[in-house]
Amino acid sequence: MNRKTLVLPALAGLLVPALAACGSTDGAGEGGDPIVVGVATQIEATKAAPAPLDPAQAYDVDAWNMLRGTLQTLMRQPRTGTAPVPEAAQSCGFRDTRNEQYRCTLRSGLKFSNGHALTAEDVKFSLDRLKDINYTNGPVSLLKDIDKVEALSDTEVVFHLKKPDATFPQKLATPAAAIVDSEVYPKNRLYKGFDVVGSGPYTLKTELAGERVSKAVFTKNPEYKGGVTAKNDKVEMRFFKDSDGMEKALRKGDIDLMNRGLSPDQIKGLENARDKHIALQEMPGQEIRYLAFNTKDPAVSDRAVRQAMAQLVNRSELVRDVYSYTGVPLYSLVPTGLTGHINSFFTKYGNPSVPAARKTLQQANISTPVKLTLTYTKNHYGSSTAKEFRTLQQQLNSSKLFDVDIKGIDNWQQFRTDSSAGKYTAYGMGWFADIPDADNYIAPFIGKGNFLNSPYRNAKIESQLIPTTRQQTDRNSAAAGFKQAQDIIADDIPLLPLWQGKQYVAARDDVTGVEWALNSSSALQIWELGRGVAD
Template structure:
């Protein structure tokens, strides 16, 4: 998902007493005005992406945060920790030693928001539909290893996988596996527009202006049957064009909480605001940013060019000058804190070294300066992105080895479509993990049907290393295979990791449950929020 951050359980436990003390009530949030959550991003319905809230198409963090509250999945990631637990399912588990057959039993009495019964038929329909539609830029790659789905009874679902996959329970916890009503959603086409029919903890109504979602109203679903405890009656999600406007709305009490999108300057301002009615919490994060290369583009098709770029880029300068240390340098697609991480890019290239980059290019017989364009999304990842790419341009051009221009794209869906169509030589992307496992920072980026539609291929990664790690139920045992993948990517440089973000949650002091506002996949857990008493 170009989407998702890790809130460590130990840290959440330490934060809980301090946060709970601010709003001394039962935290139920029942009655009264809705809890208002701000989002500094846009969800759009466009010609390229006409169904932004259809689980078969949605694949970014903001849309997924909407879907998680409106739909159920068989499994879910708990409020803390990483091991998935049953949600629409009563129980789930592998039924063979090879991790190739996964069986779930549904809870009894499940219903969609329109009153229709939710049965195993709907689960099978939802998975089959995702794979049949096979939407470009959608989340179908997460469930590519499903061979077939069987429904022995109305409450039993059996997944047969084409190959072992110990991460399959975690994939069933993502909105890619959201259960839709087979009587409403078309089998072979997207459900266009803004309406949803789900069975999640909330019913959803939306407001939109033109092709943009402006507000999402969540109302506690009285028919919900799942594993969550919903601690409020209503939540309103408002979408802002600008993080500065969102911050001002928080300061004025027009919104109650925001979980991402703040610029480094705003983070510092909130830390030093002196406003006793605001609280800002820093949490460890697993959001990553990276450059991706079209390895078929003549400008960067030679591996030596990409290696030289890796030798010039100064990550420490980026996180200092652009992000004011609200991020940390990253030397692998797998962030620190995730089992299997190694600093493969630092091991291979060390600190920035222009002389070494020059030698790399000379040995490959490449004339300098190498000319290409770095492309980025102007608004999807926040207003600091433009400054970041200006800094990258300066670093590369000052080496005299490159002649780089930068180009910002206004509309996110246009950016994603053009990237997938291989129109960019090099471009910037971010990633929030779909699931808290090293597999999800590696497997989506390689092989046929990969998330970026990247032409990069490596047979050892695709046919040996990733399949081997997926046979390991003990994820610590998979670390050796993950390390090999990271070393190969550091040598081939189809992607260049830049930095790993920290997670910030800002809220009014009368909001309870802030310590559980995001889980280990950076999913926004609005059901944990309540309204207490201002200090």
């Protein structure tokens, strides 16, 4: 069939797609063959990260995609738009004018997959547990501003916040706030292994190859009570070493759908696919890629070094030569399409310029060439990452102002552990939004306990701009504060934004619901997928 490009409502105000996936929705996958989703990544248990499916540890898009189908949150991201809607909750809302007290009433009759009742005490336990465990590379920073959680009754829970936070409802929609069974999950330590006891639309059974998940089987939960209507009875998630193997499985019909880890060459090939039974859909994306700096490392501790790098990096070349226009250049941490975005880095540094970079280093009395190593993860962000870093190396070294080495790390968990420990001078990272708000592209990277464990601090962003924007329920009114923060980051460069990715979903033509497969945070919604009739 012909390729279809759909504009998904990744942000409020975008058009709702009017075209459904090919085929009718007769049966919608219910009672028939499972929908098989391919994933080119690894979910594994290591000594440093022994509980990849525990919401107190899990903080990457692939693990979260698994948890969203199995664990409930009080709120969830809707099919369209950005405003969260009730999930395990019947209703939620702020109970004061300062956005400091948030109260939820749970749906009645909620149960975990083991038959235990889900009550407000489990909600309190889950959030307290997240903070008590305080896992270094986990999502605890998202909810660090909770002062106290109270279970007023079996169905009433209230959150007291340390500071006003208008984004708190969106944070309650992330797997960081997933509700776990207080009778199963240990209070002060991680729930090791790959079992999940939840109350979501599916139960989960995993198959392992050593300490890695090779297959995850999601079976429709008959006891589920929430806002999601599953369009299928079963989904299988199969894990591949790389995207080439995943594409071969799609073409053979061994899997029905894939969306992450596709290389630019694969996207081109699928766009022009001769196989009429496969369709590639392009969707808006809020994924960003960036360089992170250990600002205490002697090689880059002087801001002038980081500024010179910003004056040399050619984003357009990366997007064109490495990613074949499957992304767009990014000149701010806040991606285009979100309220508050401005091109701060382009405004300050303009187009790549060797003379400008040389002047910056000379004025700071920096000896050249500056020697440093750029480190990247080999497999977590796709096979093109190595080429991206070779290109960055060439861009910097060709100026004669830098002498850059590059180093690829095989194991993602090791990469995260070492980067968080400050072992890398500069390293490549990606970011999928936890919530579709500019706050989520600034606050997680700034201040004590930040996601990267970066030593960079900025009092104005931490003490003024973030608190002020979080008081504003009207997110358009918060844009001015976000713009100031972006300008400060462009000046100090603790992080250097590179590009913003588009999202692609490739699927067999008898799969329905593909146009709803990703929500406004680019999260996979497996319950939207069904089985129709092939063209």
